[in-house]
Amino acid sequence: MPLKIDTEQEFDIEDLQYDIDETRKTDRWNDAPAEVKELFHTLEWNIIDGEHHETITFINGCLEKGVSPRTLVAGPMATGIAEVGRRFKMDEYFLPEVMMSAKCMHEALGRLKPLIVAEKSIDIGTVVVGTVQGDLHDIGKKIVAMMMEAAGFTVVDLGVSVPPEDFIAAIREYKPKIVGFSALLTTTMNMQGETLKLIKKEGLREQVKVFVGGAPISQAWADKIGADAYGADALIAVEKAKACVDRLHNLSGGDPAVHAAMLEIDRQREAAKAAAG
Ligand code: B12
Numbered sequence: 001m002p003l004k005i006d007t008e009q010e011f012d013i014e015d016l017q018y019d020i021d022e023t024r025k026t027d028r029w030n031d032a033p034a035e036v037k038e039l040f041h042t043l044e045w046n047i048i049d050g051e052h053h054e055t056i057t058f059i060n061g062c063l064e065k066g067v068s069p070r071t072l073v074a075g076p077m078a079t080g081i082a083e084v085g086r087r088f089k090m091d092e093y094f095l096p097e098v099m100m101s102a103k104c105m106h107e108a109l110g111r112l113k114p115l116i117v118a119e120k121s122i123d124i125g126t127v128v129v130g131t132v133q134g135d136l137h138d139i140g141k142k143i144v145a146m147m148m149e150a151a152g153f154t155v156v157d158l159g160v161s162v163p164p165e166d167f168i169a170a171i172r173e174y175k176p177k178i179v180g181f182s183a184l185l186t187t188t189m190n191m192q193g194e195t196l197k198l199i200k201k202e203g204l205r206e207q208v209k210v211f212v213g214g215a216p217i218s219q220a221w222a223d224k225i226g227a228d229a230y231g232a233d234a235l236i237a238v239e240k241a242k243a244c245v246d247r248l249h250n251l252s253g254g255d256p257a258v259h260a261a262m263l264e265i266d267r268q269r270e271a272a273k274a275a276a277g
Contacts, residue, residue, distance in 0.1 A: 028079060036065050040076040047080030047108075048087075050100025055107040069112040073143055074235070081105055081139065085215075105139045109146070119150040125177040125245045128170045130158030132191035137184035140214065140234075144180065147234040148241060153178075164195040171204050177245050180211040180237070181227075189216050193225035206252035209244045213237060219266070228253060229262040240265055 029040040043058040062072055084101040087093035127148050131138050138160045145155045156174050158166055171179060179199075183189040192212050199205050212222050213231040222230035229244070231237030240262050251258045 029076070036062060036067055039065065039067075043072070044076040044080040044083075047077060047101050047104045048083050050084075050097055050104060052100060052103040052107050055104040056111055059108050059111050063115075069115045070147075072108070072112060073116075073146075074233075077105060077108055102139060109139070109142055113142075113146050116146050117149045120152055122152045123154055124152040124242070125154070126156060126174050127153045127178045127180060127241065128156045128158065128167065128174055128176040129180040129182065130162035130167060130170075131160040131182045131184075132188050132195060133161050133163045134191060135183050135185050135188035136160045137182070137214070140184070141180075141182035144182070144213065144231065144234045144237050147238045151238045151242060153241065153245075164191070164198040167195050168198060168202050168204065171199065171208055176208060177249075178211055178241050179208045180213065180231075183212075183214040183217060186216050189214065189221065192217070192221075192227070196225055196227065200254075205254045209248075209253045209258060211237060211241065219263075223259075226254070228258045236266070236269070239269075 028044070029037045032040055039058060039062050043055075043062060046055055046058050059072065063069070081101060084093060084098055088098050127145075129141055129145050129148075131141050141157070141160075145157045149155045156170060156176065158170055167179060167181075170176070181192040181195055183192050196205075196210055199208070199210070209228040210226075211229045211231055212225070212227045213233075217230060219230045222228075229237075229240045231240060243261060243265060244258065248258055248261055
């Protein structure tokens with residue numbers, strides 16, 4: 001006897017719409033002022049959905065309401081792309097979706113960059129940044145570069161998949177105080193170590209303080225390869241970079257005292273967070 005399969009199940013379209021809207025709700029922005037709450041929510045979902053043609057409209061909407069570019073980068077843009085990463089990991093999203101979301105991030109960063117960089121008033125030194133060889137991720141590195149620029153650094157961004165030799169050439173040409181390696185893949189993080197080895201071999205280690213960052217990077221990894229600083233995010237990276245050119249400027253790259261000072265910044269930050277509850 002054939003199985004009876006009900007293929008004619010009826011949905012009430014309004015109920016279905018309601019369910020979809022409910023699943024899209026987040027209460028992340030409950031603390032935000034009422035006039036921007038909805039905009040943050042929309043921008044976050046714009047990135048998750050990869051609707052890049054509309055990103056600038058939502059960014060402009062937030063700017064018109066007086067939201068600072070930094071708040072947008074650290075707020076709805078960060079949570080949007082983080083959700084994309086979660087979906088990718090859970091096989092809910094595949095590369096095409098991630099690429100569309102990345103496009104939203106690039107559109108948004110392109111609009112915000114001049115506003116953030118305009119905050120720069122003084123020049124406090126040069127920073128060379130790049131994503132290591134074999135790695136094409138650059139959203140986080142661009143944010144770090146932008147925030148460094150706003151803090152007063154002149155940033156030379158070498159782009160993505162940068163071979164160690166190109167970092168060496170850039171150190172010789174631009175004489176930066178800091179060089180930063182970004183890596184987002186467990187398969188490319190080792191290139192941070194390889195690049196650092198070449199810097200040592202070329203006799204340049206003392207000239208630069210070496211910063212590392214990216215999703216799989218940790219303080220333990222930075223310690224293992226002998227980097228001076230690990231930047232979990234752009235704000236921490238800027239705080240540490242400023243300390244390097246300010247009170248630690250007389251110390252050479254690779255000096256254990258620089259490393260200890262960087263850890264102290266993290267310790268103080270954690271203590272302040274704990275005190276704030
Ligand atoms: C967007 C994205 C892409 C985009 C990148 C577009 C672009 N132009 O950047 C595209 C679609 C191209 C892509 C491709 C791939 N991706 Co991808 N991608 C992502 C995703 C979803 C988001 C990354 C991102 O932009 N995050 C937002 C930014 C703001 O965060 P961030 O990069 O961490 O940066 C912050 C900090 O880390 C720090 N920081 C970053 N760099 C630096 C540098 C310095 C010096 C300092 C101090 C600090 C610092 O500050 C930043 C700002 O606060 C991540 C998921 C994730 N959880 O990271 C996967 C992810 C990184 N990708 C992954 C994979 C597997 C791939 C592919 C191999 C997929 C494939 N099968 O082809 C390819 C690799 C291509 C290559 N050769 O590089 C995996 C990596 C897994 C692993 N363990 O290695 C992840 C983790 C997704 C996952 N969960 O599986 N990807």
